Amino acid sequence: MTVSLLNARKAPLDTARELASEFARTAVDRDARGGTPKVERDRLRHSGLLSLSIPRQFGGLDASWSETFDVVREFARVDSSIAHVFGFHHLMLATVRLFAKPSQWQTWFTLTASNNWFWGNTLNPLDTRTVVKGHDGWREFSGQKSFCSGANDSQMLIASAVDEAAGGKLLIAAIPSGRSGITLHNDWYNMGQRQTDSGSVTFKRVRVEESDLLLDPGPLSTPFACLRPLIAQLHFANIFLGIAEGAFEEARKYTREEARPWFRSSAAHTAEDPYVLSHYGDFWVALESTRLLVERAGWVLDEAWNKGSALTREERGETAIAIATAKVAASRHGLDLCSKVFEVTGARATHASVALDRHWRNLRTQSLHDPLDYKLHELGDWALNGTAPIPTFYS
Known part of the structure; x- marks a missing residue:
């Protein structure tokens, strides 16, 4: 045991x-x-x-x-x-x-x-290739799904399928990963996030019971139910911040222990070089400001979650703005820091054994799944017009 x-x-x-x-x-x-x-x-x-x-x-x-x-x-x-x-x-x-x-x-x-x-994910609402077929007292899911993070080696899956008979309504279910007809493919081979198992899944006439379906209250049906995409967004913001913090610590150790000052530098050690110190000052400001925004967004989410069904549309909107702001900061500052760490570590830090590049690869890969431009559009509409984001699976 x-x-x-x-x-x-x-x-x-x-x-x-x-x-x-x-x-x-x-x-x-x-x-x-x-x-x-x-x-x-x-x-x-x-x-x-x-x-x-x-x-x-x-x-x-x-x-x-x-x-x-x-x-x-x-x-x-x-x-x-x-x-x-x-x-x-x-x-x-x-x-x-x-x-x-x-x-x-x-x-x-x-x-x-x-x-x-x-639990693993086969939801991906943008991939509509999995469809529903209705039967008496149960449903059938058939088709493909992409970007199924964590599906491999899971016991339960959140799955979705399009019900064309109901006008394209998205049905979401919780089903055992080992149910007959589910094939989890080992086909995730991207430049970053390489062990998230975010590949594809095939559903072949998978039986879905009525008790498996998440219908009451259903997806994005109430302000409280609309917290789901915000939890996902804050999850990514914390990942991005964590990646940046990890890259900072690895770069800091390398700068202090391995890096050599440029031949024109007056510094005896890289850790005393004025340009290196300036970069680390920028890194610190970026990390500290992002930490404050991410932590504040977490507190706002906790308050919204604790209100449950009493959560109002306005409170949900304010939560969305706090989380979107944190995610933009984590994305921008994280990508910038993970790229610029090489300016304070030098050419030898590009050796494959150091693998300092993995931080940028991981953050860049994940950040592309929700374009920052559209997040900024939502924030701009709030800042200028006071319009809260419309709840979707990404906002």
């Missing part, structure tokens, strides 16, 4: 730091290799952290979203792929909480906490 790391009464963040230290030792090699981080996912299972956001009455640790995202950031500093699938697991749990009836999500929460289930 495996003993949870949390059994020693450690705080979840302390457990995450221990795991992050362990994951860091193999992060570079696993980034080059790609594929499913099976050992690391099992370590997460045995740690007890998969129940982090589940309420205590259902066997969980009852963490707030701010506390959950602190753990995501801790992982992202050393391994943003692990941070991605871990955070997505909690996003999938939020999905059933927000879209399903209590009799559904309470059962799934209890089973997840007691069995250390990992």
Whole structure:
């Protein structure tokens, strides 16, 4: 019997730091290799952290979203792929909480906490190739899905399909990953986030029971249900900030221990070079300002979440603005920092064994899934016209 790391009464963040230290030792090699981080996912299972956001009455640790995202950031500093699938697991749990009836999500929460289930994603609302066929008392999902992060090595999936008979309505279901007709493909081979298993899935006449469908209240149906995309957005903001923090720490160590001053520099050591110090000053301002925005967005989300069904449309809009602002800052500052770290580490830091480039590759890969220009358009409409973002799966 495996003993949870949390059994020693450690705080979840302390457990995450221990795991992050362990994951860091193999992060570079696993980034080059790609594929499913099976050992690391099992370590997460045995740690007890998969129940982090589940309420205590259902066997969980009852963490707030701010506390959950602190753990995501801790992982992202050393391994943003692990941070991605871990955070997505909690996003999938939020999905059933927000879209399903209590009799559904309470059962799934209890089973997840007691069995250390990992949840994966096959939702992707922009990919409409999976369609619904209606039967008497059940449905059938058939088709393809792309960008299915964390689907491999999961026990449960959030899946979606287009119901053409209902005018193209999107049906969302929670189904076991091993159900007959589901094929998880190992075809994720992108330049970054290489161990998120974000490849494709095939559904071939997969039976979906009425009790699997998330219909009441359903997706994006109430201000509270519309928190789902905001949780996803803040998840990414924390990943981006964590990546930038990790890149900063690696660059700082390299600058102090390995880098050499340019031959025209008057400094005896690179850490005293005025241009290097100026860059680090810029890095610090970028990180500190992003931290404040991301942490504030977490507190705003916690307040909105705690209001439940009493959450108003206006409060949801204000939450969306806080999170969008944090995500823009995390994206911009993170990409800039992860690129400019080479200006303070030098040519030798480009050696493949250092793998300092992985931070930019990871952040750039993930940031492209939600164009920043459209986020800025929403923020501009708010700043100029006072118009809150229209709830979609991305805003």
